[in-house]
């Protein structure tokens with residue numbers, strides 16, 4: 001047990017600090033504090049002592065040196081039961097500091113601000129705060145360390161309950177939180193400084209020598225991918241305004257692990273389109289997607305892509321959900337798990353949240369902006385593997401008509417080309433081997449996740465059914481043999497897109513030329529493993 005007689009408070013985020021200090025003082029704790037924090041608390045009429053009057057040293061160098069003093073670090077680090085430590089502390093007038101309350105300069109928030117200068121960012125690198133947190137957390141057998149305003153009530157409750165004493169279990173828990181905080185803080189600084197080096201062209205190394213993944217737990221989830229797996233959601237310090245972890249959840253039951261996985265897939269897909277767009281995602285793959293003049297038409301066409309699979313899906317839109325879209329969704333016993341969109345029109349929201357069976361259940365999320373410029377997927381992608389992880393850039397290639405090189409004698413019509421470009425962008429978001437069949441800008445059939453490309457072709461044809469006649473087809477990677485295109489053309493496909501690049505390209509092109517079917521190469525593969 002640690003009896004708290006003296007506390008040191010030094011906080012940038014002053015939320016709740018006056019009340020906390022008042023309660024500590026009322027419990028008989030002597031409170032020391034740094035310049036701005038001390039002023040804030042004193043001005044509220046709570047008597048606390050400036051740290052400089054304890055150290056006998058002024059705060060200096062524009063605040064770069066305030067608490068970096070042996071009387072502070074000795075008071076935090078000294079072993080209470082070690083006679084040598086006690087003697088040294090006595091000799092130098094070092095008093096025990098039993099409770100440290102610190103939150104750090106807002107470096108992460110500062111660098112998230114557009115246009116922040118290097119000098120501004122560097123000045124927001126807190127040195128004294130992390131140093132104290134580390135000292136206190138190292139000596140957690142004798143010192144309590146509080147890093148977040150949300151912990152003030154628990155600490156106070158513990159102090160009140162046990163005559164100003166903090167139990168070892170709480171001390172240990174707070175120490176873990178303190179080291180986690182300094183680790184996240186340092187990771188953010190290293191990441192930002194490295195990004196500056198890259199931006200300035202000062203380094204050719206695309207990936208840093210050390211990679212620290214830092215996040216704050218946003219939520220523990222009911223379970224993971226399966227009920228016997230535990231799971232939690234973590235948020236980056238600067239997740240981006242339009243990212244999934246920044247989304248506002250406006251309605252519905254708690255989101256599950258699989259909901260997040262599917263919403264992410266849906267949001268990524270919707271982010272690749274500029275015209276009104278809707279997609280229907282099931283098990284991380286789109287089973288329907290369409291672009292149309294209105295969102296209502298887009299969802300109707302997307303749903304029609306595979307109405308059976310659409311039951312219990314998640315949806316993403318790149319426009320605010322309007323009433324016709326909402327009414328389409330709630331008609332004919334349709335049911336979805338979750339919807340993410342830039343917003344919900346008031347009447348659409350009202351409709352979705354009051355209609356029977358949907359009401360309280362459907363999860364509605366807004367992300368502010370969905371589209372190629374939202375910046376939600378600019379960052380890299382991570383994949384854990386046994387003993388480590390892989391890092392890569394996000395796939396930001398979005399081929400348009402200009403990137404389509406016609407390689408056959410026959411040329412696609414303008415309408416076919418629109419369909420091919422659309423199907424290719426959808427295929428980018430389908431698990432490989434990916435084949436997407438489309439007519440105009442709507443998906444008719446998807447072949448996903450097959451180990452051979454020909455199987456994906458057959459699957460997509462089967463899904464498209466009778467509508468395959470006159471439709472177009474896109475493949476996420478080259479056709480290794482003519483069999484894929486031949487099967488597609490046999491079924492009625494009238495134009496084909498693929499990246500090209502196979503040693504058998506000529507045979508594949510010849511097969512198309514034999515039937516007068518146009519084929520275009522994009523040069524960009526879109527594997528998604």
Ligand SMILES: NC(=O)c1ncn([C@@H]2O[C@H](COP(=O)(O)O)[C@@H](O)[C@H]2O)c1NC=O
Nearest residue numbers: 012034036037064066067068105127128129
């Ligand atoms: N330099 C130091 O010795 C130092 N000691 C504490 N700080 C930070 O100063 C902030 C509080 O400052 P103030 O009480 O003046 O508003 C806290 O975020 C704390 O982490 C310091 N500032 C930066 O390193």
